[in-house]
Amino acid sequence: MNTKIAAYVARPCGNFADLVALQARAAPDRIAIICDGEQIDYAGLNARADCIAASLQRDGVVSGGVVAICAASSIDYAAIFIATLRAGAAIAPLSPSATPAQLAAMIADSTPSYLFVDAAAAAHLAAVDGLAFITLGAAFDAWLAPPGTTPTPVEVTAEQAFNIIYSSGTTGTPKGIVQSFAMRWPHNHLGDPPGYGPGVVAVISTPLYSNTTLVSFLPTLAGGGTMVLMPRFDAREFLVLSERHHANIAMLVPVQYRRILDVSDFDAFDLSSYRMKYATSAPFSAELKAEVLQRWPGGLVEYYGMTEGGGSCMLVAHEHPDKLHTVGRPMDGHEMLVIDADGNAAPPGVPGEVVGRSRSMMNGYRNQPEKSAEAEWFDPAGVRYIRTGDIASVDAQGFFTLIGRAKDMIISGGINLYPIDLESVLNEHPAVIESAVVGVASREWGETPVAFVTMRTPLEAEALRSWANQRLGKMQRISAVQIVDELPRNAIGKIVKRALQDRYAAEQTV
Known part of the structure; x- marks a missing residue:
């Protein structure tokens, strides 16, 4: 790794947008993003982000503000994400699949200075009275400052909001999860998750508003890799892109693994370039993990954690084939406990709620202090943990086995x-x-x-x-x-x- 980049990554905290700029200086011609037949190198991506950040500052977006985007994944989506952070603001990526009423509630909650949308989201939001937005394409290009415009440098603090991720809403109304620059910074460390760095090609097929996606998006660009963005997931197209671009890494959710493996000519595709595959966000059966290991080259790592942060587990499946029924052990620097209804630590094998702590912990839910308090648990010494709401047991080797959601x-x-x-x-x-x-x-x-x-x-x-x-x-x-x-x-x-x-x-x- 470039020594300047290595020194910046080793800092206690920094700005992801600065890492993109450092990669642009180190390897300006390296391809940063490929999407829908288009591509952009690091120099171009950095210049585009500079221009967007300068335009935001021109219009009064200040450090600590919020910029929202509701769109399918694209090169400009990635550039807006980087530019927002470069201006010192927090990015609020919103789900285009949410209803207009839900989106209106998220926008009212996040109070962004700007809302960027693609054409599909613009049509979706047309029914929301009084909502102003800029549509990607001609209107966005007309809004931008002239090419070559650069922003005023901004310093961010560790606890400043990096992004606001709205929960999936599987159990109720989405909540705005505020993640700080400090919480996100470990995702830029190339050993966590393993496998990222210059020369890596990562296929990213989940949407950019998802925390799952950002766990791969951030280290790919921070490490100087190439990102193959899929605006919409299709199992066979995923295989086509993986073979065409000699992909090394993919972050997928379990249902995507199932659909990819079920492609009738799966075994005809050359996937030998894969070094590592990741999974998170939903239950991943032991049988499916075993099938992935058997049929798909490269290692398999499962992450268990929450967008809210706290503690996370990692199962290196190819190293622990006898533990595929588990979600692994706590990652380095992560402390996780199983507690009973009275808040006492449960002995090995006894189910209880999982709580965890690490340097990756949310600030709280935006504008919802009561909900934030409900998500916290404090040990007798007053140390803060995040409650997962998941019921699990831990075995004698420290591997966690999920039993279900407490709410379920x-x-x-x-x-x-x-x-x-x-x-x-x-x-x-x-x-x-x-x-x-x-x-x-x-x-x-x-x-x-x-x-x-x-x-x-x-x-x-x-x-x-x-x-x-x-x-x-x-x-x-x-x-x-x-x-x-x-x-x-x-x-x-x-x-x-x-x-x-x-x-x-x-x-x-x-």
């Missing part, structure tokens, strides 16, 4: 049921592709489990329910099975169980 837990007849236990049984049936179990109101039991399943071969719902209940404990039995074409997911592959509960409740009132 079903209390039926006074007994705690974890949906993952029921889903594991359903998924053993050869006709089942995938299942999701939710709790619904029951006069007799308080709550009762209902399963939604997708099928690879036809089977009557009642036959599947009977088959599963024969293998479940008496208090675990499923009260109903619904066969569906697909399970509702957010943009990064998490199943939206709240949508299933709402669907079931609506059907009962018809």
Whole structure:
């Protein structure tokens, strides 16, 4: 690595935008981003970011302000992201798949000085009265200062807001998670995650508003690599791009791995350039991990953590093939505990809620101090941890095994049921592709489990329910099975169980 870049990365904290500038000086002609048949080198990307940052400052955006963007991934999206940080402002990337009402609420919460959108998002937001935005393309180019314009240098503080990431909303209204420059800085260290650096080619197929994506976006550009951006995910196109550009790295969510491996001619693609693959954001079954290791060259690393930060686990799957049912052990510098309902540490093998702490911890939820307080846990010495809401157990070797979400837990007849236990049984049936179990109101039991399943071969719902209940404990039995074409997911592959509960409740009132 260039000595100036290495020295900057070794600082306790810095600005990601400065790393892009250093890479542009070190290797101006190196390709930084490839997207939809277009590409830009580091010199061009840095100059574009300079021009955008200068335009923001010209119009009054100051250090500590906020700039929002709602668009599909693109070169200009990446440049706006870098430019916002260069101006000292926080970037608020918003999901184009959110409803206009949800987006309006996020914009009101984040109070950005500017909102940039692409054409699709502009049409989506047209119904929101009084909302001003700049559309990427001709309008954006006309807004920009002349090429070659540079911004006034800005110093940022460690606790200053780097970005505001809105939660996926799988369990309710999205919350604005404020992440500081200090929280994001470790993502630029090229050993965490491993594999990044000059010469690396990373395919990025999840949207840039997702925390999952930023965990790969940041080290790719910080390390001087080349990023192949996919504005929309397609499993076969992912393979085409991987082969064409000799990709070394990919960050994917589990459902993407499944869809890629299911491409009929998967084995015909040359993926031998892959060094490492990463996964995060959703449950990753041991069976799927094993299949990835068997069929796809390179290592496999799973991360378990939260956008809110706290503690994170890492499973180096290719080094621990006997631990694929786990999410690994806490990463260096991360402390994680399993606590019981009274806040006491649970012994090995006993389930409890996971709490964690590290240097990567959110400032809090924007404008929601009560929610921020709910997300925190303090040990007897007053040390702050972030609550995950996940139930897990830890084995004698320190590997964490997830059991389920505390909010997903079903209390039926006074007994705690974890949906993952029921889903594991359903998924053993050869006709089942995938299942999701939710709790619904029951006069007799308080709550009762209902399963939604997708099928690879036809089977009557009642036959599947009977088959599963024969293998479940008496208090675990499923009260109903619904066969569906697909399970509702957010943009990064998490199943939206709240949508299933709402669907079931609506059907009962018809």
